Amino acid sequence: MRVSFIKMHGLGNDFVVLDARVEAVPEVTPQIARAIADRREGIGCDQVILLEPSDSQAFRMRIFNADGGEVEACGNASRAVAMLHGEPATIETAGGAISLEPAEGGASVDMGRPRFGWDAIPLAYAMDTAAMPVGWDELQSPMAVNVGNPHSVFFVEDADTIDLTTLGPAIETDPLFPERVNVNVASLVGDNHLNLHVWERGAGLTRACGTGACATAVAAIRKRLAESPVTVTLPGGDLTIEWSEGGSIRMTGPATEAYRGSFEWDDFA
Incomplete structure (x- = not known):
């Protein structure tokens, strides 16, 4: 199965974006994400970004780090996705809903409210998170x-x-x-x-x-x-x-689309 991708970056933090809103994308497993992200034998990136339909927001963004682990948030990817989407939107992430707004050469993103409780970080045990005694x-x-x-x-x-x-x-x-x-x-x-x-x-x-x-x-x-x-x-x-x-935190900065391409999914399976 041939799958399209978009290579993007925010200040050099680079992503392979797979858009399941416009074409079918097979399940992204940790193994697949690692293979795509590999800079020698894959496409190469810091994160693989999967865009999917959402029941609650404009769409859903899932984020896989280069080691294959799925994480909750990525600010640079959010700006890249905002530029790709082309209009203001609120999207679903594992870290909560965030608001995107494309701007000249990039985007502005409402990243939500920061949390400071030790159990919200999370830490292994309670301590003052403002000046951790470590x-x-x-x-x-x-x-x-x-x-x-x-x-x-x-x-x-x-x-x-x-x-x-x-x-x-x-x-x-x-x-x-x-x-x-x-x-x-x-x-x-x-x-x-x-x-x-x-x-x-x-x-x-x-x-x-x-x-x-x-x-x-x-x-x-x-x-x-x-x-x-x-x-x-x-x-x-x-x-x-x-x-x-x-x-809430608002982050503003550039984002860039580098190129588009496609690959055989089984090559990375």
């Missing part, structure tokens, strides 16, 4: 935020000097995080301006992470390091994050 080498006392998926946020003097290729997987898989965690390391580089690097759960070190930018901006605002709107600079480029206490 650390890994030079990364100490993170803030934990759930923005549809779990994030730990560390503020350091210079985020560029932190070796996330070593510390990222150690923190991601620490037993403190029963569903694993995304690891964000940020430094303040100007008024309401953060430099951010992200080790993404199930994908590794990425050029951009939309939910990571949201979680980090929220953490900076809560710590009074910055005020909304916050510019978050990632290796792939800039995102603008708006948030006020008790409200």
